[in-house]
Amino acid sequence: xxxxxxxxxxxxxxxxxxxxxxxxxxxxxxxxxxxxxxxxxxxxxxxxxxxxxxxxxxxxxxxxxxxxxxxxxxxxxxxxxxxxxxxxxxxxxxxxxxxxxxxxxxxxxxxxxxxxxxxxxxxxxxxxxxxxxxxxxxxxxxxxxxxxxxxx
Numbered sequence: 803x804x805x806x807x808x809x810x811x812x813x814x815x816x817x818x819x820x821x822x823x824x825x826x827x828x829x830x831x832x833x834x835x836x837x838x839x840x841x842x843x844x845x846x847x848x849x850x851x852x853x854x855x856x857x858x859x860x861x862x863x864x865x866x867x868x869x870x871x872x873x874x875x876x877x878x879x880x881x882x883x884x885x886x887x888x889x890x891x892x893x894x895x896x897x898x899x900x901x902x903x904x905x906x907x908x909x910x911x912x913x914x915x916x917x918x919x920x921x922x923x924x925x926x927x928x929x930x931x932x933x934x935x936x937x938x939x940x941x942x943x944x945x946x947x948x949x950x951x952x953x954x
Contacts, residue, residue, distance in 0.1 A: 819856060820869055822939075827875045830935065837933060838882030845934030846876045847926075849919040851889035853896045854903040872937055873900060877907050884934075886911040890922045 834844055854874040858867040870878070873889050887910060889900045897916040904912030915922055919940070 816858065819858065823856065823869060823872060823875060826872055826937065827878075830876055830879050831881060833935060834879050834882040834884065840933070842931045842933050843885040844882065845886045845888065845929075845932055846884040846937070847888045847890065847934060848873050848876065848937045848939075849890045849923060850938065850940045851891045851896070851900055851914075853899040854889075872939060874903060876935075876937075877903070877910055877912070883910065886913065888913045888915060890915045890917055890919050892916070892918050 830846070837844060851873045852871050854871050854877075856869045856871040858869065873887070876884060876887055887904075889897075889904075889912065891897045891900060891914070894916055897914050900912075900914045904910070904914060919938075923936075
């Protein structure tokens with residue numbers, strides 16, 4: 803659900819942003835529920851994690867809507883929560899906000915990485931007994947094809 807705050811700056815997105823995040827949330831819940839009786843760990847990696855909330859464009863009344871972003875929605879999976887959540891973000895200020903978000907869920911295994919997504923993803927290595935979701939939703943950033951070849 804959207805929350806309103808007084809205007810602080812330019813946001814992005816619109817109705818499609820909410821729809822995309824709602825689809826992601828339904829997928830994450832279905833994915834974890836389908837795997838809840840399996841013996842492996844479930845991981846979630848968000849390569850462009852942002853802050854945990856999405857600030858939509860300001861309305862004409864001067865308020866902005868804030869939606870739960872992909873990181874927060876992954877944390878809110880309930881039926882079979884992820885065992886580990888890795889939030890990758892290049893901007894230090896956003897990482898600080900992700901750290902605060904992780905502190906709201908101390909039992910959830912949150913790891914915040916202040917890193918450029920391509921570099922971080924290329925450093926991933928296979929881990930035995932783990933299944934997971936890698937969410938790539940860049941804003942004004944591109945994922946290199948060599949990165950995709952590495953994580954595929």
